[in-house]
Amino acid sequence: MHMADALxxxxxxxxxxxxxxxxxxxxxxxxxxxxxxxKVPLMGVMGAFIFAGQMxxxxxxxxxxxxxxxxxxxxxxxxxxxxxxxxxxxxxVVQALFFADGGLLALGCNIFNLGxxxxxxxxxxxxxxxxxxxxxxxxxxxxxxxSAILGLQLGAFCVVIExxxxxxxxxxFGTFVLLMxxxxxxxxxxxxxxxxxxxxxxxxxxxxxxxxxxxSTSALSFKKVLATLVVLAAITGGLFSWFASAFPDGxxxxxxxxxxxxxxxxxxxxxxGILESIQEKTAFLPDYDFKAEPEAAPPAGxxxxxxxxxxxxxxxxxxxxxxxxxxxxxxxxxxAVLFGFAVRKRKVVES
Amino acid sequence: xxxxxxxxxxxxxFDPRAKLIAxxxxxxxxxxxxxxxxxxxxxxxxxxxxxxSAGDIPAGYIMxxxxxxxxxxxxxxxxxxxxDTAVVSHVGHLGVTGGWISFFSIMTRFALTVGTALALIACxxxxxxxxxxxxxxMPRVFVVQLLFLYRYLFVLVEEAARMLRARDLRSFExxxxxxxxxxxxxxxxxxxxxxxxxxxxxxxxxRGFDGTIRITGTHSFGMREYVFLALWTVMFICFRLWNVSxxxxxxxxxxxx
Numbered sequence: 001m002h003m004a005d006a007l008x009x010x011x012x013x014x015x016x017x018x019x020x021x022x023x024x025x026x027x028x029x030x031x032x033x034x035x036x037x038x039k040v041p042l043m044g045v046m047g048a049f050i051f052a053g054q055m056x057x058x059x060x061x062x063x064x065x066x067x068x069x070x071x072x073x074x075x076x077x078x079x080x081x082x083x084x085x086x087x088x089x090x091x092x093v094v095q096a097l098f099f100a101d102g103g104l105l106a107l108g109c110n111i112f113n114l115g116x117x118x119x120x121x122x123x124x125x126x127x128x129x130x131x132x133x134x135x136x137x138x139x140x141x142x143x144x145x146x147s148a149i150l151g152l153q154l155g156a157f158c159v160v161i162e163x164x165x166x167x168x169x170x171x172x173f174g175t176f177v178l179l180m181x182x183x184x185x186x187x188x189x190x191x192x193x194x195x196x197x198x199x200x201x202x203x204x205x206x207x208x209x210x211x212x213x214x215x216s217t218s219a220l221s222f223k224k225v226l227a228t229l230v231v232l233a234a235i236t237g238g239l240f241s242w243f244a245s246a247f248p249d250g251x252x253x254x255x256x257x258x259x260x261x262x263x264x265x266x267x268x269x270x271x272x273g274i275l276e277s278i279q280e281k282t283a284f285l286p287d288y289d290f291k292a293e294p295e296a297a298p299p300a301g302x303x304x305x306x307x308x309x310x311x312x313x314x315x316x317x318x319x320x321x322x323x324x325x326x327x328x329x330x331x332x333x334x335x336a337v338l339f340g341f342a343v344r345k346r347k348v349v350e351s
Numbered sequence: 352x353x354x355x356x357x358x359x360x361x362x363x364x365f366d367p368r369a370k371l372i373a374x375x376x377x378x379x380x381x382x383x384x385x386x387x388x389x390x391x392x393x394x395x396x397x398x399x400x401x402x403x404s405a406g407d408i409p410a411g412y413i414m415x416x417x418x419x420x421x422x423x424x425x426x427x428x429x430x431x432x433x434x435d436t437a438v439v440s441h442v443g444h445l446g447v448t449g450g451w452i453s454f455f456s457i458m459t460r461f462a463l464t465v466g467t468a469l470a471l472i473a474c475x476x477x478x479x480x481x482x483x484x485x486x487x488x489m490p491r492v493f494v495v496q497l498l499f500l501y502r503y504l505f506v507l508v509e510e511a512a513r514m515l516r517a518r519d520l521r522s523f524e525x526x527x528x529x530x531x532x533x534x535x536x537x538x539x540x541x542x543x544x545x546x547x548x549x550x551x552x553x554x555x556x557x558r559g560f561d562g563t564i565r566i567t568g569t570h571s572f573g574m575r576e577y578v579f580l581a582l583w584t585v586m587f588i589c590f591r592l593w594n595v596s597x598x599x600x601x602x603x604x605x606x607x608x
Contacts, residue, residue, distance in 0.1 A: 045499070056511055096468065168453070170431040
């Protein structure tokens with residue numbers, strides 16, 4: 001579920017990072033208004049609890065595998081949406097830094113997929129609506145399980161969109177969705193049951209912990225649940241189209257971010273990588289053999305989100321380049337490693 | 352991992368902000384390549400290699416960690432050779448498909464990004480990173496949250512490990528490992544954690560806690576940091592603009608032909 005840096009493009013990573021950073025800032029502000037100090041250590045310890053909790057497994061009958069809690073919805077129930085979002089975000093930061101579970105650039109994506117959906121969408125719009133004002137065990141069980149499943153489904157769908165928008169993986173949309181959604185449905189059910197078991201236990205032991213966070217007064221009605229689901233679907237759809245339409249902007253932004261730092265003039269155009277490299281090759285090595293095929297510079301600049309660029313990049317590469325690419329690649333790799341040894345040697349001599 | 356960050360090498364002594372920003376620029380450059388651009392990626396290995404060797408971090412340890420977390424990237428990347436079978440290049444008589452190139456490209460990126468992230472934390476330490484995040488404008492609440500999480504992570508993990516051992520000792524033939532025991536087990540851990548949080552809070556209030564944790568920072572962003580940052584940034588951008596691998600390869604080929 002955690003996305004890695006290797007599979008995302010800077011456009012997607014940057015956009016999602018901005019989105020998540022914005023959400024963190026907003027949550028922090030929200031929290032500041034409502035918070036008493038005592039929640040600070042509680043959030044920290046709850047984050048640590050998520051780690052510890054993921055160590056404890058239970059066996060799933062008849063399958064031989066085991067499951068554990070996911071955390072998002074459980075935190076939201078215990079801490080409220082804003083604090084839960086910050087806690088999940090912090091858990092993901094630590095996972096990315098120490099366990100290399102999800103990359104640093106992909107952190108924005110992961111926080112969005114695993115934090116935003118369960119804490120800020122599912123919890124207020126599904127869990128609270130189902131719970132209403134009265135807390136019965138049946139409702140609590142149903143609401144927790146359903147929330148965990150829905151949260152994970154949305155998150156998994158978002159992983160698919162982000163991966164495809166990045167254009168690194170070759171998986172077609174349909175196949176990828178069919179791969180991700182059922183797997184995460186199964187995971188979601190397991191997680192949901194686990195979270196429900198924990199929530200029910202807490203409710204039996206110290207009901208005030210769970211009921212203390214209730215605010216909504218509306219009772220459960222089928223109509224409302226249905227309406228919520230429709231809203232949810234609309235949000236997902238809206239997100240999708242936002243992605244599609246915002247893509248060139250995100251791309252421009254990230255190109256600026258990558259290259260614009262040191263006031264380079266060239267990469268201002270939003271054309272992604274390929275065209276740029278073709279330009280340079282023709283400019284810096286004018287007499288080399290792969291300068292031929294001039295049709296390699298298509299007017300793809302208008303629509304970088306379209307799948308054309310992959311096709312366009314290929315005519316420019318000839319066996320000559322790939323040979324020197326291989327040799328050069330090996331060479332630079334060796335140089336890099338030698339450099340490392342050199343640095344280390346020198347240090348040993350110094351010390 | 353944290354022990355590594357207590358070493359004293361020139362890399363450890365750099366201001367965490369410089370290292371963090373350099374790493375982010377590095378990551379942006381690495382992932383901004385097109386999926387078929389494999390050779391462009393190799394020069395970038397110099398940055399993690401530099402961090403590891405100048406920071407005196409055991410390289411084998413970092414590599415082991417990279418391999419441990421590689422399955423997910425491998426799982427997604429492995430579909431590329433299956434779906435993308437257009438032959439795009441030849442090595443001798445062997446046709447190389449686009450899928451395989453992008454497969455290796457993904458795996459190379461993976462090694463680069465994960466390796467650098469691990470090297471960064473190994474030569475900076477979590478407190479350093481938090482300090483840098485706070486000084487770069489991350490909300491205070493979030494920085495405090497990170498510090499707290501990190502502080503109690505190991506405490507609670509130890510507690511969970513004790514509970515697990517206790518359950519394992521009492522459950523035979525997989526009886527007692529199901530959901531029925533799991534709920535109360537986790538619930539107990541949760542209640543204990545909440546109790547612990549309340550105790551911590553009282554203890555902290557007694558010592559004058561007002562919502563922020565102050566980290567004593569000995570670092571300052573001086574000339575060395577500017578030079579460090581500028582050098583690496585220029586290097587990354589050069590690697591981004593020119594394919595150093597191909598240039599080196601050309602030079603080599605011409606030398607011998």
